[in-house]
Amino acid sequence: MHISDWFSKKPKYAVLKPEKREIPEGLWTRCPKCLEILYNKELERNLKVCGKCGYHFKLGAWERIYQLVDNNEFYELDGNLESVDPLQFDDGIYLEKLREDKEKTGLNEAIVTGRGRIEGFESFLGVFDFGFIGGSMASVVGEKVTRLFEYGAKENLPVVIVTATGGARMYEGMLSLMQMAKTNAALNRYRKSGGLFISVLADPSTAGVMASFASQGDVIIAEPGALIGFAGPRVIEQTIKQKLPEGFQSSEFVLQHGMVDMIVERNKLKSTIGRIIRIWKKK
C-alpha cells in the first residue's frame, strides 16, 4: 500500500475523554524536593507545581492535555491502536506488564495523541505518560507519533509533543528501536512541508526517544528540573566509575550546553507555545 492511499482516507476523530480527571488520592501530598506538605487542591490549582520550591511534579498524560488545550476540548486520535506481544517476550511478561500499566494509568499506551486548540490555534498534540512502562516507545507509540507528523503535514498544523520517557521499550526489541527511524522519517517529511514541531521535554526525557524526534524539535522547551539526556545517570556512573556532579543532565545543564531553546515553567507553558505558533503562522 502506498502512503498516499492511506492519506486519502479521513483521519478518525474519536472523542474519548476520560471519565474523570486524575486527582491524587488523599488530601495532602509531600513535595519530594523540599518536603513541604501541600494541600492537594492547592497543588492542582498550581498545575502540580510545589508552591514553596517550584518542584514540577510528573503529570499524567490527560492532566497535561487539559493544562494545554483550550476549553478542555481534545479529540483523541488513534486511541484504538493496541499493543501486542510480537516477540512473545519470555512467556507473556510483556502482556502482563501492559495489563498492569493500563489499569494503573487508565491509558491504552504510553502516549495519548490528538487534536485540540492551544491558545486558539488548532494543533496536533501528543503527550507521553511516564507511568505507562516508563513512557517507553514501542510499535504503538512509534505509530502514533508518526501519524501525528503525517496529520500535521497534511493539514499544515503545528505538532506539539510532550515527552516523559525512558526511551525505547525492551519488550518489543528491535521493533522498538526502529520506531526511532520511523518517527524521524515522518518528522523529516513534516519539516519539508514547512511544519512547526515544538518538542517539550518533561521529566525525564532520555535514551531512544531523545535520540530520535524529541531532540529534533524546531523549538525545544524543557520543564524546570527535568532529567534530559541520552544515557541514564546510573548507567553513566557505572561506566565511568565516579559520581556525577549535582545537576548533571538537568534542564538547566542542557540549556547551558545548547541542547534546548528555553526552560519554561508550567504556568507559562501554554502561553509560550501559543506565542511560537502565532509567529509561525504569520507568513
Added chain:
Amino acid sequence: MEEEIRELTPWEKVQLSRHPQRPLTIDYIENLFEDFVELHGDRLYGDDPALIGGIGIFKNRGVVVIGHNKGKNIKENVSRNFGMPHPEGYRKALRLMRLAERWHLPVISFIDTPGAYPGIGAEERGQAEAIGRNILEAFDIKTPILVVVIGEGGSGGALGIGVGDRVLMLENSIYSVISPEGCAAIIWKDSKQAEKAASALKLTAQDLLKFNIIDEIIPEPPGGAHTDIAATIRLVEESIERNLEVICNKDIETLLEERYQKVRRIGVFEEEMVPKAGVEPARSPSST
C-alpha cells in the same frame, strides 16, 4: 558442521558477535577497498577514533565508508573506546554522508558497537542530538546507503549510522534495542540472566530477517567469522557487491521513497474499529 552453526543459541551468538578475534571494520576496509583514504574530524569539536570514516574504491566504484571500530587488543580498545562513539563520531559520519551525496558516491556503513558511549563529555556535547539528527537526515541523503552489521549492533549507537537502503547482517552478529545484560538487570534485577534476555530480545540475524528489519543474512564460515577471516571477508564482499549493484541502479527518488516506506511499515500492533467514531477508521499500512 552447518547443522551445528544453525543450532547456536542467541546467547552463543552474542558471544561470537563479541569475539576478540572477530574481523573488525578496519579488516574489511583493508581488504575490500583500494586506495582507502581516512578522513578525520567532525569540523565542530574533535575526531572520534571509535568511528572510522573515509573514501576508497570498491570494485571500480568510488565509495564513502563509515563504521564503528573496536580495537584488536586492550591497548587499541582503550584508544578506540571499545567502539563506543561520542557525538563527534556521529557528526563525522553525517559530514561524510553529505560528502557522498555531493560526489554521487554510495555510502557503506559497518555496524559494530556495544552502543554510543554513556559518559560526561558525550552528554555535554549532545549524544542524543547527534544520533537523532543522523537518523533524521539519513532520510534525505540523496545517494545509496548500504548498511552491514558485522558484529554488535548496540541500540541507538548502531542506528545512528544504521539507516539505509539495504541492511545486511553477518550470520552470527546481533542487533538489539538493549544489551542482554542491561535488559536482564532491568527486568530480572540480575545481569546474570543475560542468557535468558538474549533469547527474549530476538536479536539474532535470523529473527530480524523475519521481522523485516534486515534484508539479508551473510553466511559465516562454520565456527564463526573469526575462524576464517579471509573467507568471511569474501562472503561480505560478494554480498556488498550484489546489493550495491541493485541500489546504485535505482533512480534517487525511488530510492528515497523506498527507504522511507521500509521503516514506515515497521511495527506490529492491532487496530480495532472504534464504534463511537462517525468516520470510517483509517487502516494502518502496518502489518498485524
